[in-house]
Amino acid sequence: MKLYVIGIGPGNYENMTVRADRALRESDTIVGYHVYTDLVRPIYPDKEYLTTGMTREADRCRMAVEEAKKGKTVSMVCSGDSGIYGMAGLIYEVRGEDESVEVEVIPGLTAACSGGAVLGAPLTHDFAVISLSDRLTEWSKIETRLHNAAEADLSIVLYNPKSKGRPDYLAKACDILLGVLNEDRLCGVVRNIGREGQSHELMTLRELRDYDADMFCTVFIGNAMTRRIGSSMVTPRGYRDV
């Protein structure tokens, strides 16, 4: 009774790990949000697929655990890393203390890694990863995290910067950061990482405030040392002999 929780990375085959690929090949059943199962279905067409809608996360996890209990090898697929805002935590919660279903978490490239690589090297030093979605987190807590990260001169990666239901959250987050950081702070946005239509832009924190982001964007805010080299966003580690 084996249940893999697999981070498939940004979504293209190239950015999956060898280990994720092998686990998917040996699976009987692949479970996931339909956007993610649609990404892997062309690569593994002969599997049984089970999907649910967007906000049905717990149902999806129960479905995966139930299938594994039938003796099948099951993979739950997540975009990015399966641990970082992924389904691994919820799978453990749903499965509970009974370890008869063996859970194996297979990591994948989270957007901090894959999006950072598109921009250059924005995360060469300490950083914080913060989601702007308040569906499961109070906004006041998100505000504290943004403020503290800026005060500590951490580079910051923002996941879920905007959605239809919260069009002004990126601007609100930038206003908090602008209370601490200079408006010229170098920032970068990557859209559709590793997928068709991938694009990226560098801009100042002031420009980011009014940027038209969407749910397919990942946002990077540099630390005090971050600068533009050629067309890339680079945070130096601090080597003294360059």
Add this chain to the structure above:
Amino acid sequence: MKLYVIGIGPGNYENMTVRADRALRESDTIVGYHVYTDLVRPIYPDKEYLTTGMTREADRCRMAVEEAKKGKTVSMVCSGDSGIYGMAGLIYEVRGEDESVEVEVIPGLTAACSGGAVLGAPLTHDFAVISLSDRLTEWSKIETRLHNAAEADLSIVLYNPKSKGRPDYLAKACDILLGVLNEDRLCGVVRNIGREGQSHELMTLRELRDYDADMFCTVFIGNAMTRRIGSSMVTPRGYRDV
């Protein structure tokens, strides 16, 4: 004139991405710290290898840029992600504004992803990544980052928790965290991620303070919601229908 900066992940072939594998196969020359080149040499034995010692990072990057300028396809290999504390930033600094050598950063699994997966799902919510090495960073800055991350209830991942030259840094870091967090806060340590002798342990923050870590350890400190489920460390995302 192509220069790949490749994150090979924790070190075993299974945890490399398909893209990293392809780039290494098409390279003429592979450059890196000898510990990392030794990890890939058995997989790609027919390449030219160039290495330098541990603190010769800038020399290593200059070597890679010079080889690329000769018209070779060159890969600089880094453990984990090539951006996160990796060589990507320094490669851009050494290459400078002249983009005739094309740099392509190929991301890999950083220890936050690969180590988190070993423990379960400690990073399902917002988190900070902080290195305890003060070789290139003032200790006072590291202290501020630890304090602010704890105040903001971020999960925290500590890279480079200890080395021979700084045997007491993990204890010093824990003392700062214990000024904010309860001593029962759930923590986890993973040693030799993805390599021979991989092991992991869960413990309290109080126990972590006196834990005998080394440079092959990555340390995870949970947030206020993190708990043990079965033998795993799990930070819930906050789904209300579990």
